Amino acid sequence: MSLNDGDLISGTLDVLVLKALSWGPKHGYGIGRWIGESTDATVLVEEGALYPALHRMERRGWLEAKWGKTELGRRAKFYGLTPKGHLQLMAQARRWYKYSHAVSLLLDKSSA
Amino acid sequence: MIQLPKGIRRLFDLETTAASSQRHVRTELEFHKEMRTRELVDQGLSPEQARREAERLFGHSGQIENDLAKVARQAEPRLRVLSWIRDIQQDLGFALRTLRATPSYAVVAILTLGLGIGANTAVFTLVDGVLMSPLPYQDSEQLVTLWSTSPSRGVLTRSPVSYPDFRDWRSQAKSFEGMAMLYGHGAVLSDREGPTPIVVAAVSGDYFELLKARSALGSPFTHAETTVNPQVAVLKYGTWQRRFGGDPNIIGRTVTLDGLAYTVVGVTDRGRDFPMWGEAWIPLTPELVRSQNLENRGQRIDTWVLARLRPGADSAAAAAELQTICNRLTMVYPETNTDWSALVAPLRQIVIDPFGRNATIPRSLVLLNGAVALVLLIACANVANLSLARVLHRRREFAVRRALGAGGWRLIRQLLTESLLVAAAGAVLGVIVARWAISLILAHGPALPRNTEIAVDLRVLVFTAALVAMTTLLFGIFPAFRSAGAQVTDLRDGARGSVRSRGGKRLQSALVASQVGLALLLLIGAGLLVESLRNLQRVDPGFDTENLLVLRTQAPSPPYSTDEQLIDLHQRLEQAAENVPGVIGAATVNHVPGGGMVISPLETPGLDSVISVAFRTVSPDYIETMGIPTLEGRSLTREDMAPWNGALLVNERLAGMLDQPVGQRLTVFRQKPGANFGEPLEGVVVGVVGDVLGSLVQPASPFTVYVPYTQNPWQSATLVVRTDAAVPDPAALVREALIEVDPNLPVALIRTMESQMSGSLSQQRFAGLLMGAFAGAALFLAALGVYGVLAYLVRQRAREISVRMALGARQVDVARLIVKRGMVIIGVGAVAGLAAAAALTRVMTSLLFGVSATDPITFVTVTGFLVLVALVASYLPARRAAKLDPMQVLRDE
Numbered sequence A: 001m002s003l004n005d006g007d008l009i010s011g012t013l014d015v016l017v018l019k020a021l022s023w024g025p026k027h028g029y030g031i032g033r034w035i036g037e038s039t040d041a042t043v044l045v046e047e048g049a050l051y052p053a054l055h056r057m058e059r060r061g062w063l064e065a066k067w068g069k070t071e072l073g074r075r076a077k078f079y080g081l082t083p084k085g086h087l088q089l090m091a092q093a094r095r096w097y098k099y100s101h102a103v104s105l106l107l108d109k110s111s112a
Numbered sequence B: 001m002i003q004l005p006k007g008i009r010r011l012f013d014l015e016t017t018a019a020s021s022q023r024h025v026r027t028e029l030e031f032h033k034e035m036r037t038r039e040l041v042d043q044g045l046s047p048e049q050a051r052r053e054a055e056r057l058f059g060h061s062g063q064i065e066n067d068l069a070k071v072a073r074q075a076e077p078r079l080r081v082l083s084w085i086r087d088i089q090q091d092l093g094f095a096l097r098t099l100r101a102t103p104s105y106a107v108v109a110i111l112t113l114g115l116g117i118g119a120n121t122a123v124f125t126l127v128d129g130v131l132m133s134p135l136p137y138q139d140s141e142q143l144v145t146l147w148s149t150s151p152s153r154g155v156l157t158r159s160p161v162s163y164p165d166f167r168d169w170r171s172q173a174k175s176f177e178g179m180a181m182l183y184g185h186g187a188v189l190s191d192r193e194g195p196t197p198i199v200v201a202a203v204s205g206d207y208f209e210l211l212k213a214r215s216a217l218g219s220p221f222t223h224a225e226t227t228v229n230p231q232v233a234v235l236k237y238g239t240w241q242r243r244f245g246g247d248p249n250i251i252g253r254t255v256t257l258d259g260l261a262y263t264v265v266g267v268t269d270r271g272r273d274f275p276m277w278g279e280a281w282i283p284l285t286p287e288l289v290r291s292q293n294l295e296n297r298g299q300r301i302d303t304w305v306l307a308r309l310r311p312g313a314d315s316a317a318a319a320a321e322l323q324t325i326c327n328r329l330t331m332v333y334p335e336t337n338t339d340w341s342a343l344v345a346p347l348r349q350i351v352i353d354p355f356g357r358n359a360t361i362p363r364s365l366v367l368l369n370g371a372v373a374l375v376l377l378i379a380c381a382n383v384a385n386l387s388l389a390r391v392l393h394r395r396r397e398f399a400v401r402r403a404l405g406a407g408g409w410r411l412i413r414q415l416l417t418e419s420l421l422v423a424a425a426g427a428v429l430g431v432i433v434a435r436w437a438i439s440l441i442l443a444h445g446p447a448l449p450r451n452t453e454i455a456v457d458l459r460v461l462v463f464t465a466a467l468v469a470m471t472t473l474l475f476g477i478f479p480a481f482r483s484a485g486a487q488v489t490d491l492r493d494g495a496r497g498s499v500r501s502r503g504g505k506r507l508q509s510a511l512v513a514s515q516v517g518l519a520l521l522l523l524i525g526a527g528l529l530v531e532s533l534r535n536l537q538r539v540d541p542g543f544d545t546e547n548l549l550v551l552r553t554q555a556p557s558p559p560y561s562t563d564e565q566l567i568d569l570h571q572r573l574e575q576a577a578e579n580v581p582g583v584i585g586a587a588t589v590n591h592v593p594g595g596g597m598v599i600s601p602l603e604t605p606g607l608d609s610v611i612s613v614a615f616r617t618v619s620p621d622y623i624e625t626m627g628i629p630t631l632e633g634r635s636l637t638r639e640d641m642a643p644w645n646g647a648l649l650v651n652e653r654l655a656g657m658l659d660q661p662v663g664q665r666l667t668v669f670r671q672k673p674g675a676n677f678g679e680p681l682e683g684v685v686v687g688v689v690g691d692v693l694g695s696l697v698q699p700a701s702p703f704t705v706y707v708p709y710t711q712n713p714w715q716s717a718t719l720v721v722r723t724d725a726a727v728p729d730p731a732a733l734v735r736e737a738l739i740e741v742d743p744n745l746p747v748a749l750i751r752t753m754e755s756q757m758s759g760s761l762s763q764q765r766f767a768g769l770l771m772g773a774f775a776g777a778a779l780f781l782a783a784l785g786v787y788g789v790l791a792y793l794v795r796q797r798a799r800e801i802s803v804r805m806a807l808g809a810r811q812v813d814v815a816r817l818i819v820k821r822g823m824v825i826i827g828v829g830a831v832a833g834l835a836a837a838a839a840l841t842r843v844m845t846s847l848l849f850g851v852s853a854t855d856p857i858t859f860v861t862v863t864g865f866l867v868l869v870a871l872v873a874s875y876l877p878a879r880r881a882a883k884l885d886p887m888q889v890l891r892d893e
Helices: A009-021 A028-038 A047-060 A083-111 B006-011 B018-042 B047-058 B061-074 B077-101 B103-132 B163-172 B207-211 B223-228 B237-244 B286-291 B315-332 B347-352 B360-393 B395-403 B408-444 B458-484 B499-538 B563-578 B622-626 B730-741 B753-759 B762-796 B798-806 B811-847 B856-882 B886-892
Strands: A063-069 A075-081 B143-150 B155-159 B176-191 B194-203 B215-218 B232-235 B254-257 B260-268 B280-283 B303-309 B341-346 B548-554 B583-589 B599-602 B611-618 B630-633 B647-651 B665-669 B680-689 B704-708 B716-723 B747-752
Touching (some): A009 A028, A028 A047, A028 A075, A075 A083, B018 B047, B061 B077, B077 B103, B103 B458, B103 B762, B163 B176, B163 B303, B194 B548, B194 B747, B232 B254, B360 B499, B395 B408, B408 B458, B499 B762, B499 B811, B499 B856, B548 B730, B583 B622, B647 B665, B665 B704, B680 B704, B730 B747, B762 B798, B762 B811, B762 B856
Parallel strands (some): B194 B280, B232 B260, B611 B704, B647 B680
Antiparallel strands (some): A063 A075, B143 B303, B215 B260, B232 B280, B254 B260, B548 B747, B630 B680, B647 B704
């Protein structure tokens, strides 16, 4: 599966980003790379989708952004989860499991 | 940046201003690209390659920035409005970039719309300047002109008002704030450069107070001033410019009119110089009233009456009031006033059509306005088609944007912004075109009324702005909604010609068909005008117009005060002209055809009622010199004149009214303003001569009576001189010879009869020319449209065509396929155009001559021409289709 296509982006991208940040604050590039690495490059997030999503979630209060320095001393914008973001991650993950379970059930049935 | 407490920064919008949030966004994205570059370098790319690749992966960073900036702003309610403005800026910026990316589209669209908007702006400038804009006088809608009329005498139109009638109207009517009389007469303006004949308006003292016109220099005389010093004059702007070189110190200087000194007190402003025929204004003094015999109640000649309605009074009520006054006057003065009533005409109507000769101007202008609007419609259809094709090409882009969360409305707005930008650029070009066209028309076009008021002004620019809005919607709406229809699924199917674009093709074809229809409508309109113009040019004016000079003299009084003195002068002038080598003959007439006329009542035992006839006083050789055929009886001779034996001539049309014209007794009345005005001239018809037209657009020759000029010699007379074609420039020689007769006599060469006759068609020619140009533009655009849609079709179906050819279809079959498609479009358009033309050309009827509004020959030939051109336009893409190399096309897929 590739997220290049855009069909799956809305909704799914949010939960991926929230999950990426549950391990601690990251900058945008780091989030993208984490998602790529964690899915063995199956899910490649396009920047054009990632940044608007980050900013939107920040505005909703799920994320909290801070300007900081990277290990290499570059100024970058770091995003971290707020308590609200944690709740959101749990809610969205639950919904996702339920949804993918339903889809799997259905696919198993019809292929059988 | 100075660090301030957050609250204060928020209060002043510092942190949240769009600029700073944009800077943050940029830093963040730049960081991202840098990291990506570094990663790629680690993978072994050179730094440059890596950077380029990072940029590429990143995609359209400008668009992301915009999206982010928007996310940022949406959350701040205080910035909503700002956000809205930013969106527009963004749209404009984006539109500008996309247009720059496809310069050929931009150039073609802007040129097409520029010419369309320019033509519309130019025609509107004419319509507005001549017909719509208020007259340049204060409260000008209250200004009217008053006339006498007597339908039972055959005087259907406006006839001048006699001075006594005017005085009674002025003292008795309550509907008017004021009423002023103008008495127009020729006078000799003398200065260092010699004498010049000019037309002077002698006006009652309150005239300028009534008109409320701004002056260019000084101030016009008032009633009170003229009672103290009547020797004052106001000059017309043009006279001041021409005769006095625009001398700024003219006020207070003395000018000589008919030997009397007048002090110049004012110069009228440009375009504020009613009446248009006046070159100078002087007070209408009691002496002038006496000397011109204006106290004669029956002398209805050479006067105009200007009146200002009371605020709130309407002209119908005013006309009714005047009618009652007229009825009263008829009771008191039955001799002069029986059957005479009053007519109220808005000043605007008189300004546009002062002598009843420009009646077609409003109609022509409105027609041209309609025609040029159609041209713009066609141009819009063309640009709409271009934009549609472009939108279909950009479906991928729209699909991506939708996927990124752009709403349909957002895309529509984006596309409309692009259209608006194109239309606005077109409008800028259009205004330049219009200004150029207007200066060209004013310099070389026909003499239009109110021509000093014709300019691309603010009113016109407002109109142009409205055009921009309208055209944007007209050509932008289809592409815009099509873009909004872009779906994420469009990304999958390769976004090339598929099911979804079929609707687009249908729309394109419909647009082109409507172009063809509109172009046909315009072509037929132009064809009818041209045909009518050709008919007019073939009209026989009834005399030989070639090698005929027309010169006008104005005999000053004194020394030419009595009839004998005038007759003697005119004889000497004729003699002098005939002595010039190359002159075949010379004759005198009071008014030459096309140079005005006076009307006399005519009474004859052969007719029950009094009719009105053109009253021409002529010297013996006039009929022969003009080349007017004598149809019955004989012409006038010298023996008929002194003393007069009662010999008169009538024209053919009048003769048709009489049973036995030759030998018929009839009575006409002296018409020269003066002591013997209105005295009867009882005579006998000795001959019938041919009808004569003064202008080719006049429907018919008026009833005319020719009277020996010895019976009523005019102060201002016209000399017609027949010259030998072999003599170069006879006009100058003749003029010199005439000046030698009396150096104080002003002689003006009016022109040759040929130029007068051809000039009489200038408005028709102008309308025909413009209409032809519009129709030509329409045809070109429609042909372009046909070509465009078929060429697009060939591109889209290149694969299918190639397959067919690979399977054995011949080139002819392929070409036929495309031409057939073109024929359907052309056919549908032509039928619609013919139907529209059949329904609409009726409005042109009054502008046509000798051709019906649904002239089948015009309809058929013009349609044939259009179809031919359209077929040529569809042949080109067909040939391209036939020349396709199937292998090449299939390999490219």
